[in-house]
Amino acid sequence: MEILPLVSGICCLLGGIGVILHTNPINKIIMFALLEIGMIGLIVSSYYLDIAIISSLCEPICTIILLLGYLKYVTTIKKKKKYGRNLPVLSK
Amino acid sequence: MDIVEIIIGFIALLMTVRIFLTRSRARKLLYLCCLSFCISALIALYVDSPMGGIVAIIYFICSTLSSNAIAYTIEQTKHIE
Numbered sequence: 001m002e003i004l005p006l007v008s009g010i011c012c013l014l015g016g017i018g019v020i021l022h023t024n025p026i027n028k029i030i031m032f033a034l035l036e037i038g039m040i041g042l043i044v045s046s047y048y049l050d051i052a053i054i055s056s057l058c059e060p061i062c063t064i065i066l067l068l069g070y071l072k073y074v075t076t077i078k079k080k081k082k083y084g085r086n087l088p089v090l091s092k
Numbered sequence: 093m094d095i096v097e098i099i100i101g102f103i104a105l106l107m108t109v110r111i112f113l114t115r116s117r118a119r120k121l122l123y124l125c126c127l128s129f130c131i132s133a134l135i136a137l138y139v140d141s142p143m144g145g146i147v148a149i150i151y152f153i154c155s156t157l158s159s160n161a162i163a164y165t166i167e168q169t170k171h172i173e
Contacts, residue, residue, distance in 0.1 A: 003093075003101040004138045007131070010105065014112050026166060030120050033158060034111060037131055040151065044135050049143050056151045060158040067165045074172055 008041030025070055033063060097137055104130040121163050128155035 015035030022028050036059050043052045107127040111120055129152070136148040 001093075002138070003097045004131075004134045007101050007104045007108075007134065011108055011127075011131075014108055018112055024117075026117060026162070026169075027120070029162060030111070030117070030124060033124060033162070034108070034127075037128060037155070041131055041135070044139065044144075044147060047139070049139065049147050052147050053150055056147070056154045060154050060161065063158045064161050067161055071165060071168060074169055078172060 002045070004041055005045040008038045008045065011035070011038030011041065013038075029063065029066055029070070032066075033059075036062075094137070097134065100130050100133050100137075104134070117166060118163075121159055121166075125156065125159045128152070128159065131155075 011034055015031050015038055018031035019028055019035065022031060040052055040055050040059070043055060104127055107123045107130065111123045111127065114120055114123070132148050132152045132155070135151060136144055138144070139147070
């Protein structure tokens with residue numbers, strides 16, 4: 001029984017449960033990063049090393065795109081509360 | 093089964109459970125960074141070749157960058173609110 005597949009499998013399992021259970025968006029993104037850590041560990045434990053390099057390079061890009069979308073969502077909600085009375089186009 | 097792998101694996105399991113259970117978001121990021129360091133060491137110990145070292149180096153840099161991006165976003169949301 002090797003150590004790396006065991007730890008990576010537990011990371012994948014807890015990350016998948018955590019994405020479902022947590023409600024705050026930043027907590028969901030943290031749990032998604034934990035799931036990606038488990039995925040890369042399982043790829044390395046099967047000796048697909050070149051695919052592991054490409055996955056490691058693509059992981060932060062995915063996380064940064066999700067975070068940019070979250071920031072734009074938050075700023076849009078704040079602007080809606082700020083100009084909601086003056087501009088009837090933005091209010092429902 | 094090496095004794096070094098057993099110790100690092102135990103630390104990684106502890107960090108995984110603590111990420112799942114703590115409520116503070118800053119502490120969650122700290123434990124996520126520690127877990128990525130542990131997995132990087134396990135990769136370098138599991139694959140006994142120079143290619144394993146290259147994978148460990150690239151994984152170390154990219155996972156640290158991802159954690160820092162999440163921390164910067166938490167600071168920006170506090171600044172907006």
